[in-house]
Amino acid sequence: MDQNISFTLKVWRQNGPTAEGHFDTFEMKDIPGDTSFLEMLDILNEQLIEQDKEPFVFDHDCREGICGMCSLYINGNPHGPAQGATTCQLYMRRFHDGDVITVEPWRSAAFPVIKDCMVDRSAFDKIIAAGGYTSVRTGQAQDANAILISKDHADEAMDCATCIGCGACVAACKNGSAMLFVSSKVSQFALLPQGRPEAARRAKNMIAKMEELGFGNCTNTRACEAECPKNESIANIARLNREYIKAKLAD
């Protein structure tokens, strides 16, 4: 059985994008180890509501590690100490009695704070809108088996497509670069025959949009790869660079 733990919780409070933020400190008592991190925050919020205080605001939705909504920076790591897991998949048994747990928002110029730890990630949608698709119209597709795709390529494309768009890569990067996010999408399509016709346009347009939106450059520190909850590989970034150079050379 999991043990109960007690710890000090410091959470970031900020009333808006331009407001000054601060930490609020709470003593959390007897939290069972099989409580998820977000359920622990639910417990905190229930306590705050009971005292007629404003609950702590954070993004969350599916709580199964797939929607990409949850986005907490815990003790200096995006999504906390667990490898290959989102914040919602983190369980309190990872922590110890007497710990100090610090919770902050994603910090990046491209992701302004909305309130507390809720940030605005609409920049990611804008990058996808710049080219993260195949331009196929509904109802025009040929039979799904008409083009064979080797299992290896399909599997690799699937690994790239697993990105949940949470933004941990940007939060982890000292440059605030979105290269892992962009390269995962570009790689998925680069590996599939359906994505090839627009490969050059896609790489150029998505990179241009990323730069326009204020994301930084990649300096190969690999922090993104280490923190990605879906274990996206920086091999994707290498592939994006190849796609981009090819596209530019063809201009």
Add this chain to the structure above:
Amino acid sequence: MSQIDSKIPAGPLAEKWTNYKAHQKLVNPANKRKLDIIVVGTGLAGASAAASLGEMGFHVINFCIQDSPRRAHSIAAQGGINAAKNYQNDGDAVYRLFYDTIKGGDYRAREANVYRLAEVSASIIDQCVAQGVPFAREYGGMLANRSFGGVQVSRTFYAKGQTGQQLLLGAYSSLMKEVNNGTVELHTRTEVEDVVIIDGRCRGVIAKDLVSGKLERYAAHAVCLATGGYGNAYFLSTNAMGCNCTAAIQAYRKGAYFANPCFVQIHPTCIPVHGDKQSKLTLMSESLRNDGRIWVPKKLEDAKRLQRGEIKGRDIPEEDRDYYLERRYPAFGNLVPRDVASRAAKERTDHGFGVNNTGLAVFLDFSDAFQRLGRKRVDERYGNLFDMYQEITDVDPHDNPMMIFPAIHYTMGGLWVDYELQTSVKGLFALGECNFSDHGANRLGASALMQGLSDGYFVIPYTMQNYLADQITVPRFTTNLPEFEEAEKKVQAEMDRIYDIQHKQADKSKLVSVDTIHKELYKILWNQVGMARNAEGLKSALKKLKEVREQFDTCVRIPGSKEGLNVELDKAIHLRDFILMGELIAYDALERNESCGGHFREESQTEEGEAKRNDEEFMYVACWEYQKDDDTAPVLHKEPLNYEYIKVQTRNYKS
């Protein structure tokens, strides 16, 4: 009895949709630009509809409550999507998918709608592959398939355990393409609070910007709701935290009929409830039942020792295990439909054979599969699910069988729609899980994704044109019309009322959080309107639900400001509608005195404890009409179901 016209086209079943498409009215390209369509929601149904309508040239206004359309809860669907491709050469066909779906739904769905669904299923796979959805493939490069519950063919396409994610990202990418093309106007973190009706037609919505807290008006020639199901009425479900039925319930309040609300799906393979601080339940994909075997101990004393934690599942020898699904349903075994599997688990645990400390769990065991296929191949199929299970429970499914238990997962009921997906309010359409149309009393696994995409990609693009064809001379609406004014005022007044409850309550010690009241609702719904229902329990539930509303109306506490972002205020609005939804489920369950699909009335069962349908009295769609206020009981209308092409039988998964 009022007239309910489902607008099923005439002609033979297999030609209905083709005939409809050949004869429907069209809107020419120049006119499409002048017509606005609102799509609420960006899940599979909403995103595919918004993208397709945008591509056609309509001006689309699309809303989602999350920060990005890609987060809609369709993303969490794990196992796969059905399609009658017959790539496995195992005898599959459109008719067989149609037949399986009608039978799986326990003969409570419309033949024509379901046939159309089966018919377009193959095109969905083509569409998704063209979008770059990386479905699983065989070494030869062809698409791979697996089996799901309730069928005897392999027709499920999948992308690891993340099929919903990949299909949604496909639809999302098409949507963002149209945002880029300027045909779709996207509003994120925006929730629709009401629909606006002008001269009997739905002409817009009142939406709340969840960040600024301000209400906004949007006008259009037609409105599509693709807002998902109402499973979160039960508080603990596999739905995402934000899933709610506010827009659908508001449409119901404005005159749209709500159909078959008591048909709620309880999924057999979820991680069991632990403690009372839990906020949601986690699903383990149905695909696990392909290779996992479900069992409880044969001996009650073994079960007691498991409950006390003295032994583990692996300690019980083979001969003392009761593989109860294989025992009761030899033909389908562990792959019986969800309702059957859930009830069988309840039957065993009710008799004391539960295997965890609460006595509310059964085993899902892979030891056979590890021996037969080797650990590596099993891990290739389910590795990510095993990891997820271990992270949550701290138990490695390689060492010990998984523990699972049924939980609320999906709602077959929803807004009543005709063949064109139009509700009983003109110009208001409902798509995907939000409508009731295709799954009858029980949905088969991997059919939700199929239905959402069918509605969005392949049905609404046709039927919407048919509706709008005579609207081309109607100019764009201004939101200054008195109908918008009045609707916005009412929504604002209702928000003010909810927020001010705490200030009107003299005894502050009575104030409680939204979640506290929601948990009360959960207890009533789960215990009395859950897996097994009876008349007495349902009547008592209806009485208790009134008390829950009373508590909400006098004791809900909402800290923070009424202006700006206030998560608790939004949750309170959802809860107001979940309470009404709970009542609707209970009214419908009480009225339907038969057992069918996900709805089990204890009064109506065979001697063996199987569900007993009553076709003479209940072969209809129950359509509920809202009366003057939430406290007044709704009125029932019936749409009879006619089966012309399928012989109605007792569902049999035994032989």
